[in-house]
Amino acid sequence: MARVVLLGLDGATFTLLDPLLQEHRLPNLARLMQEGVRGPLRSTIHPLTPAAWTSAVTGVNPGKHGIYDFRRRRPGSYALDLVNARLRDAEPLWTLLSKQGRRVGVFNVPMTYPPDAVNGFVVSGMDAPGVESSFISPASLRPLLLAAVPDYQIDLDEGTEDEEVYLSRVEALAEVQQQALDTLLSRHPDLDFLMAVxxxxxxxxxxxxxxxxxxxxxxxxxxxxxxxxxxxxLLCRIDDTIGRLQTWAGDDATFLVISDHGFGPLEKDVYMNRFLLDIGLLRFRSQPGYDSVPFAEAVDWQSTRAYSFGFFGNIYLNLRGREPQGCVEQGREAEALMQQIIAALQDLRDPETGTRMVDNVYRREQLYSGPHxxxxxxxxxxxxDYAYMTRDGYEGVHGNLVGKPMSLSRHRLVHTGNHRLDGIMIMAGxxxxxxxxxTDATxxxxxxxVLYALGVPIPNIMDGRVLRQAFSDEHLAAHPVRHLAGPLPPLQSPAQRQLAEMSQxxxxxxxxxKQLEESNQQAAARIRELEAVIADRNKQIEGVVQMLHYREEMLDRYQRTIFFxxxxxxxxxxGRVLTDKE
Known part of the structure; x- marks a missing residue:
């Protein structure tokens, strides 16, 4: 049976790949392009890691799977919670394939903690708390992996301002993750599907x-x-890994190399709450700060009509009935407020250059569909084009609308690059x-x-489509796309599945x-029966002993009588003899 290898290069872009390809530095990647197809891969809006990778592995938009950012609003509160796979409300490739009896391996994919129980293995990615956590399924694989790669890291420790230290950490991360993948594949040579990021x-x-x-x-x-x-x-190391994976997978394997988003320069940080403050829609009771007063505690919510948090540019209305202290009526008032904000954003200009800052403003219904x-x-x-961005944690901490990119910590390098909508896709097989x-791949x-390449029917719930333009007409005619008839069975979240497994x-x-109790009861009854039998046997033995004593006594008497x-x-x-002699 054919294999599919899905390799993710987080943030990879043809902007930096193509020069190395032209210099013949990446022969394995070049061969995939020669033997297959390449093109841009459109990310989610926003092109954020949690939403992007989750959309790639589920085939549905964030409105269906429920993951948008690294944090989310806690229901009924202004507080924020970290996001992980517990909140994913759509089934990923590896569980779908496991249900089809396929062997799967999943390595270091973001938003996979806690790991799903699959027919194979899952090693969670960046949302896992650390190597001390239960970040591997099955759990028995964790000590084996850490014994083989004792310095294994899930992600990079960015706590340094030293560029050389940071660069050495990047290389060390790539090395241990490559070693871990090699170790896993040596123990699981029979996978039908492998995904590694x-x-x-x-x-x-x-x-x-x-x-x-x-x-x-x-x-x-x-x-x-x-x-x-x-x-x-780093890219040459990844290219070597592709070569080894090609040897491992065999000639009939299908390879996909993708990124969750592209990359480009980061020119400015934008303080969206300063914008809302300036147009009178946000009020503070006290000045928030990253290391002082949390944003949610500093806001005067009863007088605030709109606020922002998260990466890249998000605005929420303070709706009555949704937010705890909402003051904006849903319906006409909310619609008028959104139109006011959109108009103000479209007129927004960089104070330093005079250029427009905003390319587009989307209502969520324009981008997403589904229960979330x-x-x-x-x-x-x-x-x-995401050269300007807001960043989670900066809310309200700056006095200007825009500024140079800054760091949240004195012990962290300032970012100079940011995500772009178009990543990469290379496919051969x-x-x-x-x-x-x-073109037009998302x-x-x-x-x-991936499901099509493995001959597996595609659930109707998926928003994505098979990339038919990547396949020959002959192949499509011989292998028509199949869809699952009817709806998918209800999906449980990882937490629900774990709870169900624990309940089982x-x-x-x-x-x-209960069986042991019944066995104990049966054993106790048998013991009583045996005790009764033993008691009866003891009585019989006592009778036999008494009889033997009696017989011994009678024999003794008989012997004495005979002797006498x-x-x-x-x-x-x-006496007669003596008498005769006389």
Whole structure:
């Protein structure tokens, strides 16, 4: 049976790949392109890791799977909670394939903690708390992996201002993750589907884009050599991994290399709450700060009509009936307020350059569909092709509308690169056109395309489509796309599945305890029966012993009687003999 290998390069972009390809530095990646297709891969809006990777592996938009950002509003509160796979409300590729009896391996994919129980293994990615957590399924695989790769890291420790230290950490991360993947594949040679994500590219691009992209406004040629050298080694290491995976998977395997988003320069930080403050829609009771008063505690909510939090540009209305202290009526008042905000955003200009700051403002219903649309921001703001951005944690801490990119911590490098909508997709394998270029591919197309390559029917719930333009007409005719008839069975979240599994285990234990109790009762009854038998046997033995004693006594008496009679007879005979002699 054919295999599919889905390799993720977080944040990869043809902007940086193509120069290395032209220099023949990436032969395995180049061969995939020659034998298959390549093209841009459109990310989610916003092109954020949690939403993007989750959309890729489920084939549905965030309105269906429910994950938009790294944090989300806690229902009924202004407080924020971290997001992980417990909140994913759509089934990923690996559980769908497991139900089909396929063997799967999942390595370091973001938003996979806690790991799903699958027919194979899952090693959780960046949302896992650490290597001390239960980040691997099955749990028995964790000590084996950590014994083989004792320095294994889930993600990069960014706590440094030293560029050389940071670069060495990026390379160390890539090395241990490659070792871990090699270890896993040596123990699981029979996988039908493998997905692995390398995040070192994204971590490098965020901090060193001004050294890597000559077109960046902040490009620093004088100090670029070290970072560019690390980048080349990193991509060459990944290319070597692709070569080993090709050997492992065999000639009939299908390969997909994708990124969750692209990359480009980060020019400005935007303080969206300063904008809302300036137009009279936000009020503070006290000045918020990253290390002082939390944003939610500093806001005068009863006088606030709109607020922002999260990455890239999100605006929420303070709706009555949704927010705890909402003051905006849903319906006409909310609609008028959104129109006011959109108009003000479209007129927004950079105070330093005079250029427009906003490319588009989307209502959430324009982008998403499904049961979780209500959890999305009311308005999503795309600023200057994401060269301008808001960043989670900056809410209200700056006095100006825009400023140079800054760091939340004195012990962290300032970011000079940011995500872009177009990532990469490279695909090669049986039935795929050679040397082709595809357009209009989106992240939600990845899951149905993988299922198609494996011959598995595609659930109707998926928003994505099979990338037919990547396949030859002959292949499509011989292998028509199949869809699942009818709705999918109700899906449980990982937390619900874990609870169900625990309930099953508890029920099994209770059943076992009941069986043991019944066995104990049966054993006790048998013991009583045996005790009665033993008591009866003891009585019989006592009777036999008494009889033996009696017989011994009678024998003794009989022996004494015989002896006495013999003695008497001997005395009589002796008397006669003596008489005869006289």
């Amino acid at each position: 390398f995040v070192a590219t994204d971590r490098l691009y965020h901090a060193f884009w001004h050294y890597l992209d000559p077109a960046s406004p902040a490009y620093d040629h004088e100090h670029a050599a070290v970072a560019r050298s690390v980048h080349e080694r 649309v209500g959890e999305a921001p009311d308005l999503l703001v795309v600023m200057r 049986p039935g795929i056109r050679a040397g082709g270029y595809i 992240l939600t197309d990845i899951a149905p395309t 285990r508890v029920a099994a234990l209770e059943s076992r305890v 009679r013999a003695y008497q007879r001997w005395q009589r005979l002796r």
